[in-house]
Amino acid sequence: MSISPPAFHDIDPPQRLLMGPGPANAHPRVLRAMSAQLLGQFDPEFTEYMNETMALYRYVFQTRNQWTFLIDGTARSAIEASLVSLLAPGDDAVIVNAGRFGHLLIEIAERCGATIHTVEGEWGTVVPYERIAEAVARIKPRVLATVFGDTSTTMAQPIAGLGELCKAHGTYLYVDATATLSGMAIPVDEWGADIVTAGLQKCLGGPAGVAPITISDRAAAYIFSRRHVERGLLTAETAAGAGQRIASNYFDLAMLMDYWSDKRLNHHTEGTTLLYGARECARLVAEETLERRIARHQQASDAMVSGLKAMGLRLFGDPAHKMTNVCAIYIPEGLDGERVRTRMRVQFGIEIGTAFGPLRGKVWRIGSMGYNCSQPNVLHVLGAFEAALRAEGVKLPSGAGVDAALHAYAKA
Numbered sequence: 228m229s230i231s232p233p234a235f236h237d238i239d240p241p242q243r244l245l246m247g248p249g250p251a252n253a254h255p256r257v258l259r260a261m262s263a264q265l266l267g268q269f270d271p272e273f274t275e276y277m278n279e280t281m282a283l284y285r286y287v288f289q290t291r292n293q294w295t296f297l298i299d300g301t302a303r304s305a306i307e308a309s310l311v312s313l314l315a316p317g318d319d320a321v322i323v324n325a326g327r328f329g330h331l332l333i334e335i336a337e338r339c340g341a342t343i344h345t346v347e348g349e350w351g352t353v354v355p356y357e358r359i360a361e362a363v364a365r366i367k368p369r370v371l372a373t374v375f376g377d378t379s380t381t382m383a384q385p386i387a388g389l390g391e392l393c394k395a396h397g398t399y400l401y402v403d404a405t406a407t408l409s410g411m412a413i414p415v416d417e418w419g420a421d422i423v424t425a426g427l428q429k430c431l432g433g434p435a436g437v438a439p440i441t442i443s444d445r446a447a448a449y450i451f452s453r454r455h456v457e458r459g460l461l462t463a464e465t466a467a468g469a470g471q472r473i474a475s476n477y478f479d480l481a482m483l484m485d486y487w488s489d490k491r492l493n494h495h496t497e498g499t500t501l502l503y504g505a506r507e508c509a510r511l512v513a514e515e516t517l518e519r520r521i522a523r524h525q526q527a528s529d530a531m532v533s534g535l536k537a538m539g540l541r542l543f544g545d546p547a548h549k550m551t552n553v554c555a556i557y558i559p560e561g562l563d564g565e566r567v568r569t570r571m572r573v574q575f576g577i578e579i580g581t582a583f584g585p586l587r588g589k590v591w592r593i594g595s596m597g598y599n600c601s602q603p604n605v606l607h608v609l610g611a612f613e614a615a616l617r618a619e620g621v622k623l624p625s626g627a628g629v630d631a632a633l634h635a636y637a638k639a
């Protein structure tokens with residue numbers, strides 16, 4: 228052997244409180260669940276865990292959709308699976324675009340070969356229903372795609388009414404709820420959304436790497452019409468659908484639904500460790516209840532906003548549509564935002580977020596989500612932030628942020 232073996236230490240990450248726009252720290256119970264031994268993906272014990280995971284996420288998504296399961300991959304894997312399974316080359320897609328993740332939807336839909344029509348909004352605003360309705364009525368697209376909770380701008384696009392609108396025009400409604408699931412209300416059935424996807428690393432308090440998805444029967448029937456099972460798995464009973472074959476094998480929702488059904492189609496090798504983690508995340512939501520969890524995020528948001536304002540800082544974006552798990556704060560004129568972030572990390576062990584695109588260098592993003600969404604963490608981050616800003620020469624009223632947050636919590 229000409230290449231000698233490298234020798235590295237055991238993994239021993241530093242303590243960090245992750246208070247950016249995600250990832251947040253994972254709940255210890257999730258990490259414990261993930262240390263359990265692997266099982267084969269067709270072991271009856273494991274398939275029972277799969278069924279339990281489906282039932283748990285029906286609660287988290289507030290849906291009766293049978294097809295509620297996990298995609299192996301980070302949150303964008305579920306976005307890709309949704310769009311590639313709904314869109315074929317030449318299909319029309321209307322996309323609501325008011326932030327980085329609206330752009331991601333466009334990018335993915337373009338790669339599916341769709342004809343893109345965007346309904347644009349300024350970063351920091353949401354797009355009015357009437358503008359979306361006009362585009363959908365005029366174009367009658369295969370898909371209307373939008374983000375509920377774009378972490379790049381901290382805005383939550385209203386979804387109410389879009390489900391009915393889409394049904395009236397033969398359109399499927401896709402919603403990216405990566406950053407908001409279990410932190411804000413995501414009433415999938417009430418919205419009439421056809422596909423909603425999420426990630427674990429935000430309000431669900433787990434690691435990135437597996438993505439919850441829920442699919443309406445209507446969308447599932449359409450996707451099954453495009454079913455083309457892998458050749459090596461074909462049997463006499465597996466007839467191909469009449470629709471065009473889905474352009475991705477890994478993200479083919481028809482085959483993935485067959486894998487999550489009693490058929491247990493042999494698709495990919497399931498990431499059992501991540502399923503254990505996702506199941507535990509949802510079990511924690513069920514124990515806490517969605518009502519209490521959503522209220523916990525709202526209280527932390529109110530306290531954080533009160534604290535930041537009391538420090539004399541300005542928040543970015545329309546307050547009427549702000550997500551409750553992340554804030555964007557203008558960097559005061561003349562200040563180097565990256566130096567403050569470094570100080571927060573090095574001196575206080577706290578990670579806060581930078582920003583993208585037009586907001587780069589203009590705002591910081593501070594989140595409190597999932598396991599990290601608690602009064603002590605909100606107070607820690609405000610106290611540390613005040614000290615870091617003061618050390619960079621910003622004049623601030625002493626202790627005002629923590630006091631205002633304490634006051635907000637006392638009122639809640």
Ligand SMILES: Cc1ncc(COP(=O)(O)O)c(C=O)c1O
Binds near residue numbers: 301304378405
């Ligand atoms: C709203 C939104 N959508 C999609 C993503 C992409 O998620 P991932 O990085 O897990 O693929 C993110 C990540 O921050 C997000 O906030």
